Amino acid sequence: MTDTRHEDVVRELRRTVERQQRELEMHRTELEQTNAGLLALHAEVERQRQRSAFLDDVSRSVSASLRGHEVAEALVGLVIREGVATSADVWLLGDDRRVHRQPRPGGKPDAPVQRVLATREPVTAPGRALVPLTVGPILLGVLDVRRDGQEFGEDDVAFVAAVAARAAVGLRNAGEYERERELAERLQRAMLPTLDTPGDLELCARYLPAARGVNVGGDWFDAFTRPDGSVVLTVGDVTGHGLDAAVIMGKLQNALRAYATEGHGPAETLRLTHALLRGWHSPLLATAVVLELWLETGRIRWANAGHLPVFVAGEDGAVRALDQPNAPLMGVPFDFVIHEYETALRPGDTALLYTDGLVERRSRPIDTGMDRLAEVFETVCGLATDEAGDRILAEMLDAADHDDDVCLLLCRWAAKEAELPA
Structure with a gap:
């Protein structure tokens, strides 16, 4: 009898240990998942912080000049320097409704650029994202960004659209200043x-x-x-x-x-x-x-x-x-x-x-x-x-x-x- 009770106690002790080990492993797994979630959340918060800071940089950069080509040059330089794209162009609608490429003059808008101008909706192509530059109902042009060997996802396109929204304000201000400057100069020279x-x-x-x-x-x-x-x-x-x-x-x-x-x-x-x-x-x-x-x-x-x-x-x-x-x-x-x-x-x-x-x-x-x-x-x-x-x-x-x-x-x-x- 004594041996039987001893074996029963040992078996019960083993079951208790096994149950505690299973619970410990479950808690360890939950902890690892929580840590992973916290790390992912921290990474996302940091990514959003960096994007917000970048958008602020865009606003400052495009507001530093009152010349349209300088605004476009600053925007392109910023998106390339910060790794948003490996190359970029800004296609601007002139007063004559012709489309001009900045900061690299020349060239004609291709089908994706024409599609954005016609629909005012973002367009993606292999390694390329194009978004409209608009201020309210006014269409100013197209921001055209490219990446080597990497596609643009929906989140990337949304971010590029946010960049374009900030840049469009600076481009509109530059266009208005340039038109007023030209008119004032013509008026003054005439007088x-x-x-x-x-x-x-x-x-x-x-x-x-x-x-x-x-x-x-x-x-x-x-x-x-x-x-x-x-x-x-x-x-x-x-x-x-x-x-x-x-x-x-x-x-x-x-x-x-x-x-x-x-x-x-x-x-x-x-x-x-x-x-x-x-x-x-x-x-x-x-x-x-x-x-x-x-x-x-x-x-x-x-x-x-x-x-x-x-x-x-x-x-x-x-x-x-x-x-x-x-x-x-x-x-x-x-x-x-x-x-x-x-x-x-x-x-x-x-x-x-x-x-x-x-x-x-x-x-x-x-x-x-x-x-x-x-x-x-x-x-x-x-x-x-x-x-x-x-x-x-x-x-x-x-x-x-x-x-x-x-x-x-x-x-x-x-x-x-x-x-x-x-």
Whole structure:
């Protein structure tokens, strides 16, 4: 009996151990599955975090430029660098409804691109995914991405579509800015005058729009002969940019010419123009300098409302600035006194009127730009005015992108004999 009970206890103990081992193995399996699930969840969370960060990078990159081809170039570079694709193209619909490839110009859209344009739905092909670039109801083009030896799944296509949605906003903004820039530039060029050069004067005028964005529309120059034979030279700049500045510029230029043609002196011309601008209740302000020249004597009279000083260079290269105290900008909400000054040119002297886009840079103080302009003017004042104007632009802008539009007006009093005032 004792042996039998002992065997029964042993069997029961074995069953208990076996049951506990089975339960332990079951718990171990559940734990492994839980760990695997947690790892998978962590990997998915990290993947989604990386994708969200990438989409933020896309938004920042496509917002960094206001040129469509630069936006497309930034987008393609980003999707390749981050491994979303091994190559990519952006097919953009132009205003003429033609499709243009960026950032690699040339080529014609194939059947998959045409299908996306027609249906506005994503399309997949071997190693390729194409999604529409849309903002609301507006179709801008197609984002075309490729992978070497790897297909795009549904999740990949959805992600590429999210990338396209972010990029489309930047492309739309760039397109709107480019259209406004073109319109403002065309409007401004149409309003700039053709110079009628009188005897004893050599005139040169140059206008360059801003190389970037819509910073165009506010600068103007003018030169005309009044009925009394005197010549009026003006250069001005409206604050702000784009169409509003271009429209105000055109109005101010015409008003200033009309006041001066009536016979008002420089100070009174600026005062009347200031009062007119205030009456328009525009938030924009303007600077201008008006200079009168009597060809018989070389006498000049000028007034300045918030503008940069005129430079005068002699035949010997000596440069001086007409930097007497200025009046405030035109359009400020108060009246002010505008002082008028007078001096004389010598035969062969050249006056230089210009706007701040020629001398002002974000990377340097404006005084540095003014000093540089004086140096350049000194070296070119012996050249013909057309050549001197081109040289000044080349030296001052240094062939780099400039953020503001630029006007300059050169006037050389070419009289050989003159009765100069005592």
